[in-house]
Amino acid sequence: MRTKTALVTGSTSGIGRATALKLAQDGTRVVVSGRDARRGGEVVEQIRAGGGTAQFIDADLSEAGAAAELAARATEFAEAAGGSLDILVNNAAIGAGGPTAGTEESIFDRVLSTNLKAPFYLVANLAPAMAARGGGAIVNVSTLAAERALPGLGVYGASKAALDLLTKSWAAEFGPAGVRVNSVSPGPTRTPGSEALGDGLRQLAEQAPLGFVADPGDIAAVIAFLVGDEARFVTGEVISVSGGRTVV
Numbered sequence: 001m002r003t004k005t006a007l008v009t010g011s012t013s014g015i016g017r018a019t020a021l022k023l024a025q026d027g028t029r030v031v032v033s034g035r036d037a038r039r040g041g042e043v044v045e046q047i048r049a050g051g052g053t054a055q056f057i058d059a060d061l062s063e064a065g066a067a068a069e070l071a072a073r074a075t076e077f078a079e080a081a082g083g084s085l086d087i088l089v090n091n092a093a094i095g096a097g098g099p100t101a102g103t104e105e106s107i108f109d110r111v112l113s114t115n116l117k118a119p120f121y122l123v124a125n126l127a128p129a130m131a132a133r134g135g136g137a138i139v140n141v142s143t144l145a146a147e148r149a150l151p152g153l154g155v156y157g158a159s160k161a162a163l164d165l166l167t168k169s170w171a172a173e174f175g176p177a178g179v180r181v182n183s184v185s186p187g188p189t190r191t192p193g194s195e196a197l198g199d200g201l202r203q204l205a206e207q208a209p210l211g212f213v214a215d216p217g218d219i220a221a222v223i224a225f226l227v228g229d230e231a232r233f234v235t236g237e238v239i240s241v242s243g244g245r246t247v248v
């Protein structure tokens with residue numbers, strides 16, 4: 001079977017890292033991306049040690065033009081290996097927030113650039129080629145804050161709510177050409193990024209029926225399913241992976 005290539009943004013840490021490791025374990029060639037070359041290199045080493053193929057490509061997705069450049073470099077890597085860029089996981093994001101009145105314009109712009117504009121231009125630069133080949137899969141990583149009012153997370157939640165709308169829009173736009181697009185909305189998950197929440201993470205988790213904090217691998221497993229062929233009839237969905245938080 002042909003080896004697929006996946007680009008996972010923000011795969012130097014947390015959920016993105018777990019997704020890169022899982023996809024590689026499943027036989028996918030992986031582009032690991034982020035700003036931190038040291039952490040990225042460690043993920044690549046871990047994949048290679050397990051017999052997989054991976055490459056780190058640095059990108060600061062808060063910067064103008066970075067998404068287009070990352071898309072071009074990731075495609076180049078895939079093609080040099082004899083493949084094509086078949087899978088995109090838009091995972092990199094920042095959760096900066098606070099009360100509305102105190103939110104500086106620079107923070108607002110950085111959150112929107114990283115969480116919304118970068119995924120938009122990655123899809124704009126990668127999905128047409130997937131469509132021309134007749135297939136591809138994209139997962140956008142969302143959050144519960146995209147559908148609930150969580151204190152201090154308005155801008156972050158708004159960026160992800162817009163991303164969830166794009167999931168549906170892209171599913172409609174690229175579906176006829178065989179490209180599937182879904183969102184995965186994780187509940188509280190123990191990652192370097194969520195460490196700052198301290199005990200708040202556990203308290204948030206306890207509001208859901210299952211009541212425990214997820215491991216990054218719990219989220220990565222669902223992302224890996226959605227980008228795989230077994231999910232060939234699933235597109236345009238926002239799938240909550242939150243221990244049942246959406247039912248209470």
Ligand SMILES: NC(=O)c1ccc[n+]([C@@H]2O[C@H](COP(=O)([O-])OP(=O)(O)OC[C@H]3O[C@@H](n4cnc5c(N)ncnc54)[C@H](OP(=O)(O)O)[C@@H]3O)[C@@H](O)[C@H]2O)c1
Nearest residue numbers: 010012013014015034035036060061062092093189191193
């Ligand atoms: N953890 C949770 O409880 C939780 C819950 C709901 C949703 N989520 C979502 O899950 C995703 C991953 O979160 P996480 O908890 O795994 O976070 P994390 O451990 O902080 O990892 C975030 C990743 O994003 C990358 N990143 C951040 N800013 C970037 C930028 N400007 N350019 C390029 N890469 C950038 C980081 O890489 P570098 O540092 O190398 O740049 C890192 O790899 C996010 O979309 C988040 O919104 C998480």
